[in-house]
Amino acid sequence: MVTIYDVAKKANVSPMTVSRVINRSPSISEKTRLKVEAAIRELDYIPNKQARSLISKATRLVSLVIPDISNPFFTRLTRGAEDKALEAGYQLLLGNSDESADKEAQYIELLLSSGVDGVLLAPAGDGSAAALNKLTKRGVPFVFVDRIAEGAACDRVIGDNADTTGRLVRHLVSLGHRRIALVNGPSSISIARERLAAFREALQREELGFDPALVIETHFKQDNLEDIVRQLVTLAPEARPTAILAANNFIGVNTIRALRQLDLAVPEDISVACFDDPEPIPEYNPFLTVAAQPAYEMGYKGMQMLIERMERAAPDAPRTVVLASDIIVRRSTAAPPSSRL
Amino acid sequence: MVTIYDVAKKANVSPMTVSRVINRSPSISEKTRLKVEAAIRELDYIPNKQARSLISKATRLVSLVIPDISNPFFTRLTRGAEDKALEAGYQLLLGNSDESADKEAQYIELLLSSGVDGVLLAPAGDGSAAALNKLTKRGVPFVFVDRIAEGAACDRVIGDNADTTGRLVRHLVSLGHRRIALVNGPSSISIARERLAAFREALQREELGFDPALVIETHFKQDNLEDIVRQLVTLAPEARPTAILAANNFIGVNTIRALRQLDLAVPEDISVACFDDPEPIPEYNPFLTVAAQPAYEMGYKGMQMLIERMERAAPDAPRTVVLASDIIVRRSTAAPPSSRL
DNA sequence: TATCGTTATGTTATCGGTAACATGAACTTA
DNA sequence: TAAGTTCATGTTACCGATAACATAACGATA
Numbered sequence: 038m039v040t041i042y043d044v045a046k047k048a049n050v051s052p053m054t055v056s057r058v059i060n061r062s063p064s065i066s067e068k069t070r071l072k073v074e075a076a077i078r079e080l081d082y083i084p085n086k087q088a089r090s091l092i093s094k095a096t097r098l099v100s101l102v103i104p105d106i107s108n109p110f111f112t113r114l115t116r117g118a119e120d121k122a123l124e125a126g127y128q129l130l131l132g133n134s135d136e137s138a139d140k141e142a143q144y145i146e147l148l149l150s151s152g153v154d155g156v157l158l159a160p161a162g163d164g165s166a167a168a169l170n171k172l173t174k175r176g177v178p179f180v181f182v183d184r185i186a187e188g189a190a191c192d193r194v195i196g197d198n199a200d201t202t203g204r205l206v207r208h209l210v211s212l213g214h215r216r217i218a219l220v221n222g223p224s225s226i227s228i229a230r231e232r233l234a235a236f237r238e239a240l241q242r243e244e245l246g247f248d249p250a251l252v253i254e255t256h257f258k259q260d261n262l263e264d265i266v267r268q269l270v271t272l273a274p275e276a277r278p279t280a281i282l283a284a285n286n287f288i289g290v291n292t293i294r295a296l297r298q299l300d301l302a303v304p305e306d307i308s309v310a311c312f313d314d315p316e317p318i319p320e321y322n323p324f325l326t327v328a329a330q331p332a333y334e335m336g337y338k339g340m341q342m343l344i345e346r347m348e349r350a351a352p353d354a355p356r357t358v359v360l361a362s363d364i365i366v367r368r369s370t371a372a373p374p375s376s377r378l
Numbered sequence: 379m380v381t382i383y384d385v386a387k388k389a390n391v392s393p394m395t396v397s398r399v400i401n402r403s404p405s406i407s408e409k410t411r412l413k414v415e416a417a418i419r420e421l422d423y424i425p426n427k428q429a430r431s432l433i434s435k436a437t438r439l440v441s442l443v444i445p446d447i448s449n450p451f452f453t454r455l456t457r458g459a460e461d462k463a464l465e466a467g468y469q470l471l472l473g474n475s476d477e478s479a480d481k482e483a484q485y486i487e488l489l490l491s492s493g494v495d496g497v498l499l500a501p502a503g504d505g506s507a508a509a510l511n512k513l514t515k516r517g518v519p520f521v522f523v524d525r526i527a528e529g530a531a532c533d534r535v536i537g538d539n540a541d542t543t544g545r546l547v548r549h550l551v552s553l554g555h556r557r558i559a560l561v562n563g564p565s566s567i568s569i570a571r572e573r574l575a576a577f578r579e580a581l582q583r584e585e586l587g588f589d590p591a592l593v594i595e596t597h598f599k600q601d602n603l604e605d606i607v608r609q610l611v612t613l614a615p616e617a618r619p620t621a622i623l624a625a626n627n628f629i630g631v632n633t634i635r636a637l638r639q640l641d642l643a644v645p646e647d648i649s650v651a652c653f654d655d656p657e658p659i660p661e662y663n664p665f666l667t668v669a670a671q672p673a674y675e676m677g678y679k680g681m682q683m684l685i686e687r688m689e690r691a692a693p694d695a696p697r698t699v700v701l702a703s704d705i706i707v708r709r710s711t712a713a714p715p716s717s718r719l
Numbered sequence: 720t721a722t723c724g725t726t727a728t729g730t731t732a733t734c735g736g737t738a739a740c741a742t743g744a745a746c747t748t749a
Numbered sequence: 750t751a752a753g754t755t756c757a758t759g760t761t762a763c764c765g766a767t768a769a770c771a772t773a774a775c776g777a778t779a
Contacts, residue, residue: 038435038516040735051759056737064757081515083491087437088735090428091764094379098471098492106456107657112448119447119474128492130439131472133460150424151439151469174422175379316448381765392729397767405727429765432734723778730771741760747753 039082048076096152100130102144103159105258109316110332117336118157125344136258138164155347157339160186162225178346182339185227194339194358196330198228201362202235205310205328209280210243213372218251218269218278220288232284251278257285266295279373283311289325290315304371326370328362380423389417400425439494441471443485445502446599450657451673458677459498466685477599479505496688498680501527503566519687523680526568535680535699537671539569542703543576546651546669550621551584554713559592559610559619561629573625592619598626607636620714624652630666631656645712667711669703
């Protein structure tokens with residue numbers, strides 16, 4: 038391995054002078070600089086980041102911890118985070134928590150020893166708080182994206198769940214739906230709680246009753262939803278929902294799949310709308326009506342805020358950035374069967 | 379920051395003893411071990427990886443460099459690579475090359491200074507060779523997944539492009555197609571070359587002529603293919619293809635989108651088949667006939683081979699692993715219009 | 720009990736950089 | 750031309766861990 042000493046010897050200067058050249062110290066004569074730069078090139082010298090980190094206490098590594106990289110929503114978020122990180126000279130350590138607080142905690146433990154300078158996190162649930170305390174204790178800043186964990190006062194970039202849910206409900210109501218079901222994620226996850234609360238409020242605003250039987254909790258990940266959907270569509274006709282609101286793209290896709298297994302047509306028999314676009318085929322066969330959250334922007338903005346924290350360029354008080362969604366109406370929503378009689 | 383010295387002082391031993399406890403050296407008395415472990419717990423000590431790397435020359439960081447994480451094929455590959463890496467105690471640095479050899483080279487430069495122990499790479503093209511030479515020069519092992527770059531003798535995990543292409547062509551021919559177009563990726567990428575070669579051979583085997591006008595090169599990334607597809611479908615009737623083979627999932631999806639813009643129905647007017655599944659909605663509306671490559675396995679196996687290299691547990695000679703694909707016939711392929719008259 | 724062999728622990732030097740201080744050379748200025 | 754400045758460069762020590770060697774402690778053996 039070529040070290041700063043090899044370069045120094047070759048250029049006939051002290052290692053410190055080489056270090057100064059590398060770090061663009063102003064007090065270096067043009068002549069020495071050129072001499073050292075030539076030696077660096079000749080030896081193909083690359084500074085050792087580990088040695089540097091040992092002194093500077095900074096690794097220029099950041100981590101992005103997400104629940105599921107196979108979800109296109111998080112893929113786009115990752116792109117945004119990576120772009121911003123590279124732009125600012127940081128490298129990205131990727132971690133999947135698989136929606137498990139345990140795996141997440143394990144991963145954070147690992148990050149602590151890797152000496153990451155900061156963590157961008159879509160927490161698996163409120164159980165994340167304990168692991169996050171360790172980060173705080175070590176002075177490693179972190180920022181929430183998409184979701185938050187209760188009990189941690191930090192920057193966050195989140196979607197406007199209240200507004201988005203309200204608009205999705207209004208869209209369905211305007212088509213004539215009066216009984217809308219919500220297939221939600223686990224209530225241990227902030228966005229699931231927020232979407233449920235917003236759902237109740239939206240129903241109230243539309244002067245529709247809230248029926249707990251029409252709210253079902255499942256996972257945000259790929260799953261077979263046949264049982265859950267059957268439960269909804271086999272309710273008595275007057276209790277049966279005419280539309281299903283899915284709390285994320287996977288639930289949306291799997292709801293449609295389950296409906297098909299149950300021989301129900303979308304949107305003829307029942308309408309479906311969901312949060313987040315199931316890319317990469319959002320439109321080749323326009324199907325799901327969705328609330329498309331700005332995933333890339335969330336990642337980008339989240340990383341930006343994290344970098345500001347790491348570089349102590351942010352105010353002490355935690356900041357919250359709320360990003361709006363676009364409602365994209367496609368073919369999975371239509372007037373309910375009854376109104377078409 | 380809590381160091382090994384703090385622990386040593388607290389436990390009333392020398393730093394070396396603490397180091398021995400951490401590294402499970404056998405020659406440590408039970409009594410001392412417990413004492414030191416207590417101090418570690420009490421102080422919440424975490425070893426500093428940077429300092430360790432300085433001596434060991436190993437960072438336990440590996441990098442995965444892929445052309446495009448927004449492609450579900452690479453997402454699944456990433457999952458596989460990450461799972462295997464974590465299993466073996468390595469952490470994953472993620473890099474997107476965006477199909478650009480320049481970005482890739484820049485990224486590899488960055489990796490060199492981060493001191494990664496190895497690189498798993500789906501090269502952006504043959505232009506990658508130069509950057510890879512630098513890795514070789516520094517003794518950083520790398521392994522190709524999915525694609526290879528000419529001029530680098532290293533382990534590789536690739537799909538069986540010849541066989542897969544042959545089977546896709548046979549599927550189309552068996553439906554009655556005689557004129558099949560290939561919308562391929564850039565010929566600077568190995569899989570595009572292999573698929574083209576296999577395509578020619580398959581046509582020959584099926585005793586069909588090869589028409590260069592029916593082979594078009596485009597990008598593997600999201601793109602508007604309307605011009606390209608128009609070029610194909612506006613050929614004279616006797617020269618016009620009745621089926622299009624797309625060299626990856628994005629090209630497949632975008633071909634169908636383009637056909638729709640041109641008011642052509644799939645599969646009634648023209649059939650489409652492609653490599654790689656456009657997840658996450660492969661089946662909720664069965665559409666694309668695809669050759670599904672085992673992406674997860676590619677990532678997993680590739681990482682495994684890389685780890686073997688890094689830990690010098692592999693034979694010197696480069697190894698090649700070829701993984702077969704599944705042909706999944708869905709609704710985008712059918713008999714050509716003529717045969718249905 | 721003197722000697723030896725283990726086993727457990729400590730000391731010193733080092734990995735590759737850089738901060739902090741020291742020094743030397745060149746240039747002013749009186 | 751001697752003293753004071755300024756600028757360029759070198760020296761020394763240290764970041765946090767550990768390899769290599771040194772030594773202390775202990776029990777076994779004659």
